[in-house]
Amino acid sequence: MTLHHRTPVRPTLLNSLGFAKPPAQTRVVVAMSGGVDSSVVAAKLMAEGYDVVGVTLQLYDHGAALAKKGACCAGQDIQDARRVAERMGFPHYVLDYENRFRESVIEEFADAYLAGATPVPCIRCNERVKFRDLLQTARDLDADCMATGHYIQRKEGPHRAELHMAADPHRDQSYFLFSTTQEQLDFLRFPLGHLASKSETRALAAEYGLAVADKPDSQDICFVPDSNYAAVIEKLRPGAADPGDIVDRDGTVLGQHRGVIHYTIGQRRGLGIGGLGDPLYVVRLDPDLRHVVVGPKEALATTIVPVSEVNWLGDGPFAGEIPVMVRIRSTRPPRPAILRPLDATRAEVELLDPEEGVSPGQACVFYEPESTRVLGGGWITLRRRKSV
Structure with missing residues (x-):
């Protein structure tokens, strides 16, 4: 009997961003805010040999009363991003998105507050500016992908890319990215999501010699000085x-x-x-x-949370009801609940334990039980309560 030897099939080697080609042939647009996180992403990818293009958005008039020193995407941050690009040797562009940001984010923020809601403008900014307009700009630049400094993980699933919580639960930003669509997720990369702590990011910044290594994190909404929401609303809507x-x-x-x-x-x-x-x-x-x-405090207890504008990632919308974990505020951990999809964009969430202070205008994000996977999420609308 004659044995026929087959030449073994070598698996296609993927680079660190998941493409079957050398880093030098992989163009990455990095969204750079001027902070340490996005700066490290750009420097890290450049050091690995990728074709990096840095882009920073000017989101509002830096001389206006709304702007504040040290805010996200303010004048100093643009300069910091430019210095990182100069040090690492990649091109950097500043795009004027002021009108888009005002129309898509700031105006709705003001109207939501006037309607008695508690909005989360950072989610709308990701949804309507960074992951829509900027992402399209990245495609126009013939980029293979766009990378950001968000602390969240993109993992390859059995069918398509999946969105997962960050390895560091204290830095996890999945709450702010629930509205990411599947098409966007296929194009996005999050190189910091696997890091165990922010100290690792700062250590990398120091290793690359970046001046922003010790730059403080931004704590407030970029266009709201000192968390004074009312002052901003009064400026935008006189008499409010x-x-x-x-x-x-x-x-x-x-x-x-x-x-x-x-x-x-x-x-x-x-x-x-x-x-x-x-x-x-x-x-x-x-x-x-x-x-x-x-x-009284017990009047705040809520178990039924209506959700609208639902974005489904992965297998949704589901039929019937399914057990999930949900996060109803960015500062609170996920908690067990029952998810009942009503149609393609609406759902009802029943919390297994009552929650206090559930506010219309906040997000409700769905997670797979015993997993870190984000299933989607939506916006909390007016609700009814069950007595407890």
Whole structure:
């Protein structure tokens, strides 16, 4: 019997970004905010031999009252990004997205606050500016992919790319990226998502000799100085801070407030109605009547959370109901819930344990149980409560 020897088939070698070609032939557009995270991404990819192009967005007029020193994408940050590009030797461009940012993010932020919601403009910025307009710019530059400094992981699944939480739960930004579409995810890369801590990122920055290695993290929304949301709303919508009544759940007037925009669901301090017995919390905002509605802490407990504008990643929308983990605020860990899709863009989430301070305008992000995978998410709308 004659044995026929077959030449073994060598697997196609992929570079670190998942492409079957050398890094030098792989063009990557890096979204650079001027902070340490995106700077390290650009420097790291350049050091690995990729064809890197840095792009920084000018999102608002740096001389306007809305801008603040040290804010994301403010003038100093643009200079910091440019210096990183000069040091590492790759081209860097600044794109004026001021009008798009104002129309797509800032105007809605103001209107949402006036409607009694608590918006998350960073999500809208990712959805409508960075991962839409900037991503298209990257395609126009013939890039193979676009990389960002977000702390989140993109993993290859059995069918398509999957979105997963960052390895460092303290830095995880999956809450802010739930609206990423599958098409966008196929094009995006997140080189920092696997790092165990921010200290590793700063160590890499020092290794590359970047001046931003010790630059503080931005803590506030980029166009909101010192977290003073009301001041920004009053500037954008003059007369928005009209005073009104603080009432209990029966409509009894307990005091006066200085404008609905100064209050948020769950707020206890600064109501100016002390001495009325048990502590009272803001449980609802009624901008039409200019009412701040207060009640006891147990009135904040919520189990049913209606969600709209749902973005599904992977297998959704699902039929029937499925167990999931959900995050309803960026600062809180995922918690068990039942997800009931109502149609392609709406769903109802039932929390297994009541949550306090669930606010319309915040995001509700779905995760696969016993996994780090992001299944999608949507925006919390007006809700009804179950007694507890």
